[in-house]
Amino acid sequence: MHFGASAPAICEFRALSHARKTPIGTTSAPIRVASIPSSHPYIHAITDPHRVALLPDPPVPGAPAEQWWPPVALTAPWLSENAAEYDLLHVHFGLESFSPDELRAGLDAARRAGRPVVFTVHDLDNPQIVDQEPYRALLDVIVPFADRLVTLTPSAAAEIERRWGRASLVLAHPTLLDEAAAPVREDTAPVREDDPVLADDAVRVGIHLRDLRPNIDAESAVRAAVDAVRMRDGAGRPVEVEVLLNERVRDERVAERVLAAASGQTAVRVRRTPYLDDAEVEAWLGGLDLFVLPYRHGTHSGWVELCYDLGVRVAGTDVGHIRAQHPSEFHVVDLDDPRTLADAVTWAGDARHPSSPVADRLVSRRTERSEERGAVRDAHARLYRDAIAGVSA
Known part of the structure; x- marks a missing residue:
C-alpha cells in the first residue's frame, strides 16, 4: 500500500476471522483502552478522543513522572487489579522490558x-537492541495470543502471516503534525546564527544520528556522505551535508570516530546538539x-512519515518494510556503495523544480494526510468495538 494521495488510507491484508462490524453510535460511552504506552504521539494520532478514552500510563517506580517504561500497565498484577477500569488492552511498544514468561x-x-488484546506490530526487529532473538521470543508469545493484529504496511502483514499464520489489519501510520501548523517549506537554506549561509542552489542533505542507538550505522553513513559529495564535485549543484549528533550518546568512542570521518570536510559537517524537541526536528528537516x-x-x-509530511525525500538502507511506507519518496542506498547515495542526492535535487511549487504540494498533502488520520482513527474505534464484541460473544 502506498500512503500517497491516490492510495486508500486503510486496507485489509486478509479478512479478520470472526470480526463483526458493529455500528458505533455517537452517543455511546467511550471505549476505555489500556494502551502500552498511552503518552506517545503515535497513540494520540490514532485515537479518536470522542470514542476512545486512553488510561494514563501508571507511574513507574523510581522513574521520572513522564517515563512510561518499563510499562507497569502490561504487568499481570496491574491488569488484574485494574480490570474494571479498562475494556481492552492495546500493546504497541515496550515488550523488551519483559521476559517471555x-x-x-x-x-x-x-x-x-x-x-481483548490488540497488538500493533510496529517492530518485527527491535531498533533498540542488537541481538534480536530475545525480542523474537516475545513476538512468539504475543502475536499468536492477540485477539487482533494491526500493522502499518502490506509487506509487514505478509511477513506476519508467513511467520505466524495470522492475519493483520493494515492501517497507515497517520501524520503526527499539528493540523494548525502552516504547511509551508521554503526552498532556500535555513540561516542559523552559528552556521554560514548556504548557497541557495545547494542540495541540502541531512543525517540525524541521534544517540547512536544500535540500529544506526553512523560511521558508514558519514563516510558514504563524504565519498558521495566527492563523486558529485563539479557535477551540477553543490551539496551541503549536515550530520546531527546528540551531545549525550550511548557510545562516545563511536561518536569520536564519526567526527573523525568528517574531519577536514567543508561540505560534510557534524554538529553535536542537545536533544531536539519535535518542533526543532521539524524545523531542521523542513530545510532539507x-x-x-x-x-x-x-x-x-x-x-x-515526518519527511513525507514536510516534502523531504528520504534515502535509506533497504531494511524491514520502511520503503513500503512511501515508496515514491524513498530511494534505496547501500552505504558500502557511495555511488548510490550520490544518485539519491541527484534525485532529491531534481525534485526541487520551479514548475512544481513546494508550498502547493504541501497544502494538498496536508489535506490528504488529515483525512487519512480521521480514517485511521475511525478504523481503530471500529476494531475495538469488534474485538470487544468478539470476546463477549
Missing part, C-alpha cells in the same frame, strides 16, 4: 478478566532536500 502472565491476566536514514535493521520508521 512475564509477558505471557500479563496477557493471561487480561484474558482472565475477559478483556534529502534525509538519510542509515539503518542496520528496523521495520517501520516515523522519520519517513
